[in-house]
Amino acid sequence: MLHRRNAMALSAGACLAATAVDVPEKLRLRHSVVGWCFRSHGEKWDMDTLCVKAKAAGCGSVELIGPEDWPVLAKHGLICAIGPSGTDKSFMRAWNNKALHPELLAKSSAMLDKCAAQGIKSSIGFVGFKFRDASNSKSEVISQDEAARSCVEGWKLLARHAEKVGVTVCIEHLNSRVSDHPMKGHPGYQGDDIDWVASLIRQVDSPRLKLLFDVYHVQIMHGDIIRRLESMRDIIGHIHTAGNPGRGELDATQEIGYAGVGRALVRQNYQGWVGHEFIPTRAPAEGLVEAVRALEA
Numbered sequence: 001m002l003h004r005r006n007a008m009a010l011s012a013g014a015c016l017a018a019t020a021v022d023v024p025e026k027l028r029l030r031h032s033v034v035g036w037c038f039r040s041h042g043e044k045w046d047m048d049t050l051c052v053k054a055k056a057a058g059c060g061s062v063e064l065i066g067p068e069d070w071p072v073l074a075k076h077g078l079i080c081a082i083g084p085s086g087t088d089k090s091f092m093r094a095w096n097n098k099a100l101h102p103e104l105l106a107k108s109s110a111m112l113d114k115c116a117a118q119g120i121k122s123s124i125g126f127v128g129f130k131f132r133d134a135s136n137s138k139s140e141v142i143s144q145d146e147a148a149r150s151c152v153e154g155w156k157l158l159a160r161h162a163e164k165v166g167v168t169v170c171i172e173h174l175n176s177r178v179s180d181h182p183m184k185g186h187p188g189y190q191g192d193d194i195d196w197v198a199s200l201i202r203q204v205d206s207p208r209l210k211l212l213f214d215v216y217h218v219q220i221m222h223g224d225i226i227r228r229l230e231s232m233r234d235i236i237g238h239i240h241t242a243g244n245p246g247r248g249e250l251d252a253t254q255e256i257g258y259a260g261v262g263r264a265l266v267r268q269n270y271q272g273w274v275g276h277e278f279i280p281t282r283a284p285a286e287g288l289v290e291a292v293r294a295l296e297a
Contacts, residue, residue, distance in 0.1 A: 022289050023058040024296050028266045031292050032061035032081040034240065034277035035069070036183075042280035051076035057288035063275050064124065067114050081273035082122040082170060082212075082238050086111025091174060092135065094128030095154040096147035096190050104154065108169070109161045116165040122238060124212060125158070125169045127151060127191025137188055147190050152203050159206035170237040172212035173197045175220040183279070184247045185220070194218055194228065201235050210237025216277070219244045219256050226264045233268050241291060242278040249278055249287040250294040262295035 033054040038045050045053065047062075047069050054062050061081035062073055073080055086107045087093065093100055108125070115123050130147065133139035142150075155171070162169050176192035178185025191197045194213075201211055213236045218225055229236070241261075243254030250258050265274070276291040 023056075023292060027058055027292070027296055029262060029270070029295055030061075030081075030273045031057070031059040031295070032063045032273045032275040033057075033059045033288065034275045035062050035065040037277055037279050038284055042282075042284045045284070047072040048076070051078055053285050053288060054078065057285065058292045059276070059288070061273060061275075063273070067118070070118055070120075080118070080120050081275060082124055083111060083115045083118075083120045083167075085124050085126065086114075089134065090124070091126040091172070091186060091189065092129045094126040095151045095158075096128040096130065096142055097132065097134070098146075098150040098153070100128075101150075101154045101157070105157055105161075108158055112162055112165050112167045112169070115167045120167065122168045122170050122210075123162075124238075125155075125171045126174075127171065127189065127197060129186075129188045130190040131188060134188075142190065144190070144196075148196075148200055151200050155200070155204045155209055156206070159204055159209040162208035163206060166208075168208045168210050168237050170210045170212040171197060171201060172214060172240075173217055173221075174214070175217040177220050181247075192221055194222060194232075198232050198235060211235045212238045212240065214240035214242075214277070215256060215258075215261060216240065216242035216244050216247060225256070226260060229261070229264050230268065233270070236270070236272065238272055239265070239270070239274045240277045241274060241295070242276075246281075247277075247279050248281045250276075250291045251287075258291075258294035259297035262297065265295075 038050050061079050063081045066084055087104055112123055130142050131137055131139045173191050173194040174186045174189045176187050176189045179187045201209055243250050244256055280287050
């Protein structure tokens, strides 16, 4: 008769084996893990654990982590698919406010230099909150026209440096509708219309300024994801995923058809990275495997 402890060990081993088998042997897309979701939520993995779990799920990158963590990635044979912006309160204080341009250009350029030295090919960027004082929703509102002019002007300066060092800045569209959690939605974010953001990126007309297409945020603000992926394919530099509603796992409880999204990206011959940015509500390692499989179905 099998001892109960041995039986439990065998059962745990079988579960791990099953998880490993669940990852398709050959992936059609390049998968990445967004670091903040798994370091500050759920089991709160440290960097070494995050790297091990990411590799086990079929991901080749851990992204949006700072230079202090880049050596850990190298140790595990991973890369950082997209680096941070290098600025303070980055999605709040950004390029729609011209008064911030000198600070943003200096700090963002310094981060681009660090990314280039490390071989990191992309860095994130934002539009910013619509309030003149980004942390005060009662302060003067920046008009949409002023924000557009300011973003195009600032991004042209930033793109010039990005072209020089060979790193692509990817501007992220965010939803402004969800208000029950600080990382599920961003009320006040001026770049909440992806068509508007895309039009500004096209005005800059630089190969080093692209769009970060976050499927979760696009679903909340617009829907019609696959047609938007197609219409914006020339300017998309990075993809993010999460389940909606709730920014949870890419499972059957959410509304986005990620199998269709994955097939659309394959049809378009998308060569960039897909960063999984869901907030885990259960075993995060299982959720990561599930996310990879959802796009590869």
